Amino acid sequence: MSSALNLSHEPVTKIASGKLTMWAFLASELMFFSGFFGAFIVLRNSNYEVFKAGSEQLSWVLALVNTFILIGSSLTMALAIYHLERQNTKLFRAFMGLSILGGFGFLIVKYFEYSAKYHHHLFPGQEEHTIFFSFYFLMTGFHAMHVIGGMIPMAYMLFRSYGKGGYPYPVKVETLGLYWHFVDLMWIFIFPALYLIFP
């Protein structure tokens, strides 16, 4: 097979395949969380009082802090991409590191929140609040898993950037950035739904 074959051409859509796949995957993710939100809307309407009582137990201050951490992390991610595209490896490392740190910060705050809930017996299987806290742990739990899922490749990219020539694939970082922004965006929806809307 000679190298002259014309099969491996530029992407027809001019969008890198990895990025296109990520967009399709994000559509999929959106439907995944839509399933939760749909169920949330239905059961909230049929358990108004329980959701009200549950919502009041949550600390919106911690969640607000987390919101800013996550938005900040999204910003540093965008800056990391910006600097990698301009081959500025040092700043790429700094901003990528900050993004990962943001992820950690988010999870640490989450840990404090979860352990407080545990101490106050605010988890499913209790006499009261069960249905609300079912949703609380479902939605924030899956969101936290998505945060962890994003941090692993980010850490890998940061690690690789210390090798010779830095991290060589700006498109991959950009693709991961799409995912990271999506995780951020999902939090923007989960935050008001659970913490802010007092019936």
Added chain:
Amino acid sequence: MSTSTLQHGSAAEHGHDHEHGHHHDLPWYRKYVFSTDHKVISKQFMLSSLFFLFVGGAFALFIRWQLAYPGQAIPIIGDILPASWATNGVISPEFYAQLLTMHGSIMIFFVIIPFAVGMFGNFCIPLMIGTDDMALPKLNMWSFWLVPPAGLIMMAGFFTETGYAAAGWTSYPPLSAQTGLAKFTISGQTLWTISVFLVGFSSIMGAVNYVATVLNKRAKGMKLFDMPLTVWALFITAIIITLGTPVLAAGLAMLFMDNFLHTSFFLPDNLVTNSKYFGGGQPILFQHVFWFYSHPAVYIMILPLMGIVSDVMATFSRKPIYGYKAMVFAIAGIAFLGFIVWGHHMFQSGMNPLLGTTFMLSTIVIAVPSSIKVFNWLGTLWRGNIQFSSAMLNALAFVSMFIIGGLSGVFMASAPVDIYIHDTYFIVAHIHYVLFGGSLFGIFAGIYYWYPKMFGKMLNETWGRRHFFWTFVTFNLTFFPMHILGIGGHMRRIYDPNVYDFLKGLGGINETVTIGAIALGFSQLILVGNILWSMKWGKKAPRNPWKANTLEWAAPEHPGHGNFDMDITVYRGPYEFGVEGRQDDYWPQWEKGASVTVHHHTIAVADDTKTFGAH
């Protein structure tokens, strides 16, 4: 990343036969096990699906034995069954419920979807759009390697306290959410949930890859409307998977938490059970979430086969497919409508009847694009030069069985009729007419059609026809009488029909069905035998054995990594059969040449007369 597979220029010096030699430097496990070559992955999907086909089939035969001869010991193997399955060779009621669940789940999630989407998606898409591999070959590899663990997890239910999952393949709560076990207990039901979640994730990984591949990697000159209908169907199916499967995943996550962590998404207030829990949930909510995926899923299971059957029919009728664009839009229409009809599974679930009417209307509308497809297939056959190869026979069976299954679908779609026939064997007959008579015949057609390109050998035609004949006869013997059973009132998930007086008269039909089912099961051994025999002793396949037009036949007899040994440029649509002004009755997409179109007829012309234009 795919460019690198083609850049090993040194391979050229090995000559034509060894031109794919460059991947000999891969270790064996990268070539046959963890391969990123879409054709190997496709064969892996084929192997695992065939394996599960026989597992699911064996479960079905257990069910059939119990229905035909309730309370009688299973012959031959009855004595060696484990104690949790059967006492003195008689299937226990608990195991019967598990059989129904596992038969349905395995056949849907581990046989039909992996066959239709995994196997054909992987094999056909890159070859038919004329490219070297998927857009993301590694992701593709992982999408397969989630399937075997998922299958093992589901089968591992056997080792749990309660045995396999037993709430039906639909796993409706509260039955599935309230197992009466303590928190953090692994049961067959939790394993079922994890398994389906994993296999769904595998589907999504495959599907997003298909979308990117079709959009990004089409050969030079290939517009979207130059794609064969197989690729169109798989592309649209991939979109359904992308948007539908995650919703099921959300429902499964909630169901898993209800089981494992004792949340109560689907457990209502005041449910009387033997264990403590706190309600507030809604069982019907699960049905909404479940069917939002699982209705589109029936189109995931049939649309790819519709595409395949279209290609097979055009090739063996030696005629252009009738109404190519109408076919594409019909697929898209079915896919869209598929998302707004899920409520027709819930007419009798306590859903608002007014909502039922809406779902009834949207469901009946699906008959329109489906009929467009059927009429176009008939139009393709009309006055064609039909060759009854095994692939064509299976394709014809697909169309005729799909008509029967589709028509019985219209019965159930109308809510008043459904009141009478819901949860009876009429439903069982319907689903098997579309899933076996439709999908599986389509899968057989695809296997007979592409086997030469997959393995470089021709399948034995005589045994292919015998397989078709036996399958077709025993299939109808098995499933047609089920309509009568259903109208007679035979319930769908009943353990022992003899406990009801009004069902005693149906015993003869039940026996007929069981005899048919056993014969149907054994007929499939012919296919497996043929596949294995031909792999070793089959005739060597030529490059284009069916004289077809699509790009996969431009590839070498047994294509290696990288697929093609020549430049691929697409000059025309995929169905140019019987073009005037040409000696051959077919005109491959990759062959250079000019033509004009006059009243939908293509006429080949010499290049310099192109200026006549189209009138």
